[in-house]
Amino acid sequence: MKTSTLTIAILLAAASQSTMAAELDLKVTNLTKGIHFTPLLITAHNSEDTLFEVATEASTALQTMAEGGNIAELVAQATAAGSDMAANPAEGLLAPAASTTATLTTTDGNEYLSLTAMMLPTNDGFVGLNSWKIPTEAGTYTINLNAYDAGTEQNNELVVEGSGAPGTPGIPAAPGGDAGTGGTGILSGDTNTSIHIHPGSLGDDDLEAGNSDLSNTVHRWLNPVAQLTVTVK
Amino acid sequence: MSSANNLKKSLLVLALATTLAACSDNDNDPVIEDPVVVEPIVVEPVISEFTITFSNLTAGQPLSPLSVIAFGDEAPWSFGTTASVGLEMLAESGANEEYLSYESALAAVSAEGAIGPGETTTVIITVEEQETLNLSFAAMLGNTNDAFTGLSSLDVSTLEVGGSLSRTTTAYDAGTEANTETAETVPGPAASGEGFNEIRDDTADIITMHPGIVSNQDGLSTSALGVEQKFDNPVSKIVITRTQ
Numbered sequence: 494m495k496t497s498t499l500t501i502a503i504l505l506a507a508a509s510q511s512t513m514a515a516e517l518d519l520k521v522t523n524l525t526k527g528i529h530f531t532p533l534l535i536t537a538h539n540s541e542d543t544l545f546e547v548a549t550e551a552s553t554a555l556q557t558m559a560e561g562g563n564i565a566e567l568v569a570q571a572t573a574a575g576s577d578m579a580a581n582p583a584e585g586l587l588a589p590a591a592s593t594t595a596t597l598t599t600t601d602g603n604e605y606l607s608l609t610a611m612m613l614p615t616n617d618g619f620v621g622l623n624s625w626k627i628p629t630e631a632g633t634y635t636i637n638l639n640a641y642d643a644g645t646e647q648n649n650e651l652v653v654e655g656s657g658a659p660g661t662p663g664i665p666a667a668p669g670g671d672a673g674t675g676g677t678g679i680l681s682g683d684t685n686t687s688i689h690i691h692p693g694s695l696g697d698d699d700l701e702a703g704n705s706d707l708s709n710t711v712h713r714w715l716n717p718v719a720q721l722t723v724t725v726k
Numbered sequence: 727m728s729s730a731n732n733l734k735k736s737l738l739v740l741a742l743a744t745t746l747a748a749c750s751d752n753d754n755d756p757v758i759e760d761p762v763v764v765e766p767i768v769v770e771p772v773i774s775e776f777t778i779t780f781s782n783l784t785a786g787q788p789l790s791p792l793s794v795i796a797f798g799d800e801a802p803w804s805f806g807t808t809a810s811v812g813l814e815m816l817a818e819s820g821a822n823e824e825y826l827s828y829e830s831a832l833a834a835v836s837a838e839g840a841i842g843p844g845e846t847t848t849v850i851i852t853v854e855e856q857e858t859l860n861l862s863f864a865a866m867l868g869n870t871n872d873a874f875t876g877l878s879s880l881d882v883s884t885l886e887v888g889g890s891l892s893r894t895t896t897a898y899d900a901g902t903e904a905n906t907e908t909a910e911t912v913p914g915p916a917a918s919g920e921g922f923n924e925i926r927d928d929t930a931d932i933i934t935m936h937p938g939i940v941s942n943q944d945g946l947s948t949s950a951l952g953v954e955q956k957f958d959n960p961v962s963k964i965v966i967t968r969t970q
């Protein structure tokens with residue numbers, strides 16, 4: 494009895510390791526005209542330990558990233574899960590039209606890729622990739638990435654210093670230096686508290702007043718907002 | 727491929743003939759060499775023909791005549807780089823003469839006319855067969871400052887006769903003109919303003935994705951555009967069929 498259980502366990506273990514480790518070259522390009530990305534986190538993980546899941550509530554770690562760009566908690570989570578990762582390959586912000594590269598060697602069983610980075614200036618917008626199955630066939634694959642809303646903060650579109658902490662309303666920074674002040678705040682009826690496709694920023698045409706501190710000709714975007722190129726070696 | 731081999735063979739014959747002639751020199755007995763007659767082998771260039779259909783998927787944006795450029799290595803435009811003057815003219819006014827005179831083009835054609843929303847146009851490009859052959863596409867979204875759509879580079883080197891490729895395209899911003907949307911600066915029928923202006927006054931002089939138009943109904947009071955001109959990605963569909 495014991496032997497057969499052991500045999501099954503060994504067989505199962507062998508089956509779960511049937512996918513080989515992969516060596517990946519990664520390239521991320523910011524496709525937007527006026528949005529910066531905070532430090533990127535790219536993980537290779539098993540079928541469970543994705544960085545986020547659409548149409549579910551964000552974890553505190555994801556909220557911390559989406560509202561302030563801080564990836565420390567997500568990194569700790571991914572480390573505990575045994576994920577392989579490329580953390581902050583651009584060593585800071587990734588400007589509009591800029592690209593960054595990373596290499597990632599995946600361990601057996603980490604067959605999926607996920608990616609996150611906060612989009613600035615937004616309240617809790619982030620560029621994301623949610624559990625993309627890494628192909629076993631060598632080649633170069635291109636994936637278009639969309640903008641998500643973490644669903645954790647109202648999009649009031651006000652730039653407020655120090656608002657990067659989770660739960661503090663406001664946009665912590667506008668790295669392009671092209672946002673305004675003195676807005677009264679967008680009153681949004683956005684009640685979707687799950688992770689969803691970002692509806693886009695509104696902005697306005699008055700940088701000293703109006704509802705939003707964002708500029709409607711500079712800080713809007715259309716999907717896709719980023720492109721990920723994966724070369725499987 | 728076979729024509730390339732033929733060409734190589736004919737070059738080899740020429741080379742051999744030349745070598746043999748050179749080796750026939752003799753110290754003691756200078757002979758007047760018979761002229762080596764090499765029958766010229768005429769290699770008919772193989773022509774590739776591509777038939778392209780271009781469909782306007784937008785709600786209300788006219789698309790300027792589609793420009794198609796065949797090239798080897800260097801694309802006429804690339805994401806993240808500064809637009810050429812030719813692309814600037816195309817993206818700000820829809821006029822493509824300068825753009826189509828691209829120096830690295832192997833062939834360049836324009837569709838006959840602009841197409842409205844929901845319309846499709848067909849354009850044919852022929853080019854001598856190449857080992858590396860790419861096609862590039864560009865057309866302006868008429869009711870914008872400097873938005874255009876297309877594909878920077880599509881590899882058609884291995885496309886067989888009868889085969890086809892289908893792509894949808896997104897809206898790009900040429901980065902050459904600020905997106906003011908004013909009546910003075912948008913050349914399309916919604917505004918009838920100025921087309922090309924050599925001044926580059928955008929936030930950054932590089933090609934990026936387009937953020938979309940705002941319109942006067944969505945908070946840009948000086949905009950000449952209305953909700954009818956709003957668009958989202960994708961903005962066009964391009965189907966390339968190799969017909970010869």
